[in-house]
Amino acid sequence: MNRTKPINAVIDYHIHTPLCNHAKGSMEACIKQAVSIGLLEICFLDHLTIRLEKDPKSMSPEEIPLYFNAVKALKDQYSEKIAVKAGLEVDFNPSNMTTAQKIVDTFDFDVVASSVHFLNDLDVVSHNAAAGYARMDSDDLYARYLDALYQMCRYDSFDLICHLDLVKKFGRRASRDFRAEIDAILSLIRDKGYVVEVNTSGLDHPIGEIYPSESLLKTCQEKGIPVTLSSDAHNPQSVGGHRTEGIAAVLKAGYTTLTGFSRRVAYSILIDASLEKQQTEKRSGTIDYGNPEGDLIHD
Numbered sequence: 001m002n003r004t005k006p007i008n009a010v011i012d013y014h015i016h017t018p019l020c021n022h023a024k025g026s027m028e029a030c031i032k033q034a035v036s037i038g039l040l041e042i043c044f045l046d047h048l049t050i051r052l053e054k055d056p057k058s059m060s061p062e063e064i065p066l067y068f069n070a071v072k073a074l075k076d077q078y079s080e081k082i083a084v085k086a087g088l089e090v091d092f093n094p095s096n097m098t099t100a101q102k103i104v105d106t107f108d109f110d111v112v113a114s115s116v117h118f119l120n121d122l123d124v125v126s127h128n129a130a131a132g133y134a135r136m137d138s139d140d141l142y143a144r145y146l147d148a149l150y151q152m153c154r155y156d157s158f159d160l161i162c163h164l165d166l167v168k169k170f171g172r173r174a175s176r177d178f179r180a181e182i183d184a185i186l187s188l189i190r191d192k193g194y195v196v197e198v199n200t201s202g203l204d205h206p207i208g209e210i211y212p213s214e215s216l217l218k219t220c221q222e223k224g225i226p227v228t229l230s231s232d233a234h235n236p237q238s239v240g241g242h243r244t245e246g247i248a249a250v251l252k253a254g255y256t257t258l259t260g261f262s263r264r265v266a267y268s269i270l271i272d273a274s275l276e277k278q279q280t281e282k283r284s285g286t287i288d289y290g291n292p293e294g295d296l297i298h299d
């Protein structure tokens, strides 16, 4: 489906909730923030990591009904003001894809995204882990990450690929040329019809740049891969974060549309270039976010 919507095309397709054990603020506070800054659509995309851990940084599979129903209730409650979508950010792990697939098939999600956060037991996202692999050769790290990304994109289970070059998070850069590997991944993404996420959270990480990088995003555009926009917010204040920079990056790469999802079907949303200016002028600082440790759903 290709639905075109005019102006106000600012969306945020990656918002976490306290169910993942490392995000704060109620879901309703996230929606209120989104409405206050004029977002058109937002999507809760909370973590689903299927691992045996004492201290999981994810919902458990048993919590998915609670999560799904909470988003559904808020979707109805706020339908006049904003489109609220239900999604999942699945941690790619080839050994539990059957379980993940079953969960995904049980619920009527709007979008199912996938991320490489772990390379077998090597965690590429947390600060502690970054210290642990500090002595590891950067090219080895990139080779392992890109291999996992390629394996993930071979599946047909997802709609959206999150933070494509997350491996750079702590400032590590490869010295080897990985263009051939990257080209193979992007061709696979295009052939599978996946959407790539433009995730602005990297601006707040040590690397200080958006995922994907400017050149990688340009290559995505040249290959005809659609993109969506996200903040990866782990608290209400970050909803829509760095959207001006995100839109600017998307426009610079040559895109004129973003992608939204409804019940696993992607559609195009036209970007209004004048929005860049509007959004800079329209900053809100007056919203009350409520108790950050409070109720999951409500303020």
Ligand SMILES: [Zn+2]
Binding pocket: 016, 020, 022, 047, 234
């Ligand atoms: Zn997270």
Ligand SMILES: [Zn+2]
Binding pocket: 089, 115, 117, 162, 163
């Ligand atoms: Zn992630």
